[in-house]
Amino acid sequence: MTNATADRAAELRDKLADELISAGHITAAQVEAAFRVVPRHAFVPDGTPMEATYNADESVAIKKDERGVLISSTSAPFLQARMIEQAGIQPGMNVLEYGSGGYNAALLAEIVGPGGRVVSVDIDQDVTDRASAALKATGYGNRVRVILADAEHGVPDLGLFDAIIVTVGAWDIPPAWLDQLAGDGVLVVPLRMNGVTRSIAFHREADHLVSDSAEVCGFVAMQGEGEHIDQIFRLPDAHGHHIDLQFDNGAPENPGLLNDVLATGRTDVWSGITIANGVSFADLHLWFVSFLPGFCRVAAEQGTDLAGERGTWFPFGVVRGDSFAYLAIRPAAEGAGFEFGARAYGSHGQEAATAMVEQIQAWDHSARSGPAPTIAFWPTGTAPQIPDRAAVLAKAHGLVTISWPAMS
Known part of the structure; x- marks a missing residue:
């Protein structure tokens, strides 16, 4: 040198x-x-x-x-x-x-x-x-x-x-x-x-x-x-491109129901919950993990409609039967940052999007301005003390709990 x-x-x-x-x-x-x-x-x-x-x-x-x-x-x-x-x-x-x-x-x-x-x-x-x-x-x-x-x-x-x-x-x-x-x-x-x-x-x-x-x-x-292998379901669109839904656990029992989901019309549901530019909402992701059954990660291949929505959606979704929804934002009124919502595909897309939006609203009401959640690991063989307002995630060697304090 x-x-x-x-x-x-x-x-x-x-x-x-x-x-x-x-x-x-x-x-x-x-x-x-x-x-x-x-x-x-x-x-x-x-x-x-x-x-x-x-x-x-x-x-x-x-x-x-x-x-x-x-x-x-x-x-x-x-x-x-x-x-x-x-x-x-x-x-x-x-x-x-x-x-x-x-x-x-x-x-x-x-x-x-x-x-x-x-x-x-x-x-x-x-x-x-x-x-x-x-x-x-x-x-x-x-x-x-x-x-x-x-x-x-x-x-x-x-x-x-x-x-x-x-x-x-x-x-x-x-x-x-x-x-x-x-x-x-x-x-x-x-x-x-x-x-x-x-x-x-x-x-x-x-x-x-x-x-x-x-x-x-x-x-x-x-x-x-x-190593832990996630389950990934590839959903084809009409143009030969794919969207991947990735499940850590809790994958749908009949993923075949989603095969043609991208051929259906899109449904949007908005929450009324806004966030200023540049403000982190990382705890919302943990809230989804805690309280949104069917939660998954979403990845969009170039050429899909989702990839074309660059900057307006995030890689978090939820599956409900033959439908799925994903986290999205749109500009809020009067320059107040962005509004959270969910966009969905499938015959029950309204239900999937509403489930996600209800958890956005619950997070805003119950956790957004409060202290961070406490995460605990209970090794196999211990007697877990599950707090109120806690999610429980099963692991091979024990349980993880994510406990959300009640807001004062």
Whole structure:
């Protein structure tokens, strides 16, 4: 690397740290110091533009499978910063990372210092080999232990960890993770809940886990024995294009009823609920997960009518028998931002759209201005205490509850 390139990288690291602080993603001095020191560009593929590498909101692809599906990436810096802060990483801590890329492990090593320990685990040998080489080249080879293993089974014989940070999308929480988490430790995991993912910081409370915080995020899905395959139904339109309905669970028993649904007329139902430009409504997605039976994710292929409605719909839907609806917006009256609604296809489209709109109205009335929901994980074998106003999601290793506080 030339002196000019090294100087440019240092300049971009400082700029990135400044942006993350300004946006509130970094609040701890030790996290700031790590971002100013660790050379992110040394952990991404050769040829990645420096400006893209140090873009606060941009992840960098590391590896794709034979179908071109992304299976490993270096997460966006803002999300790495938030997850490290969610975990409360401090000097001297023992930290376990599931999902290796090298860069995040180097950040952790900077923070825990010589008195701490960082172990990074991945199921893909290409990924672990690449991470090990990059860590060695940047001076972190002796400060991070990289292990090839399936996260579902943990890493036995390494003792307990003060923090476990998972950097792949997990559908469940394996018992091995709880076995290796110290009694007062923190587990930070991007947990998939009916197709909606949140990076959740969990602490132990008696025999279960309770959330301290939850951040909007998206991650490459976990591989190996912990992989969860969603059910996807492809709906053809009249032009040979498709819309995909993706179910984490709760898929319709007779999806054939939807085969010709896109040939029917569209029905619109509007809620009267508005939102200002630029305001997050991420909790509405969790509300749908909690209280909207038949909830699914929606993806539209280019050439479909939905793809042509760019900017006016979101990838969340609901199925009712032979019909489905999806979340949509339209400009509100008198420049008051946008109004939420639902657009639907099928002979019972009005029913599907109304079901979604009723939950938009319920969210606005009961949760929109209130505290965030509490998310808990109850391992198999425990006796879950299900709070009022809580959704219950079944997992292979236990139950997830999403509890919505009553508004005062």
